[in-house]
Amino acid sequence: MQWSAVASDIGPLLLVATGTGLVSVVFHARPAVREKALGALGARLGSVPVQAPPGSARLTEPIRQFAAYFAGELRAFALELDWSLTSGFNREVLRELASGVPYGSVVGYGELAGRVGQPGAAQAVGVAMGSNPLPVVVPCHRVVESGGGLGGFGGGLETKRQLLALEGVLPQPLF
Structure with a gap:
């Protein structure tokens, strides 16, 4: 799993992706919130997410689509999603x-x-x-x-x- 924190009109967002797709989005992802969320994800999914390197293939498209959404240019996300956190x-x-x-x-x-x-x-x-x-x-x-x-x-x-x-x-x- 890889994560990236991105700026948005509603504050920082934490995006986390697995090899399957985007698995988690966390609001208000300042450092304390981010660390707590990453720890909880690690406990639920069996490994702690690592920070994505620049240009990460897993997160480039989610980051692009979030930026387009907040710019008013995207009305429907077209992302691979990992549904493993819900059933x-x-x-x-x-x-x-x-x-x-x-x-x-x-x-x-x-x-x-x-x-x-x-x-x-x-x-x-x-x-x-x-x-x-x-x-x-x-x-x-x-x-x-x-x-x-x-x-x-x-x-x-x-x-x-x-x-x-x-x-x-x-x-x-x-x-």
């Missing part, structure tokens, strides 16, 4: 989210539960969103409450607002 219902929900909720749109927790054949599982969808190892690429920021509220977000509600504003769902902040 079962959570994986099913995240895959539906990745393929079925396009840029600039939102979906309710209950509606997403219905799409995977579990119409009463809105809270379980919330748990799946909270465990999403690939935020932004698997766009959990696009999942909102049915009454119009933002709902929760592992990266913080301000980060969710910024991502939805970038995609034109919410107005850009005045300040």
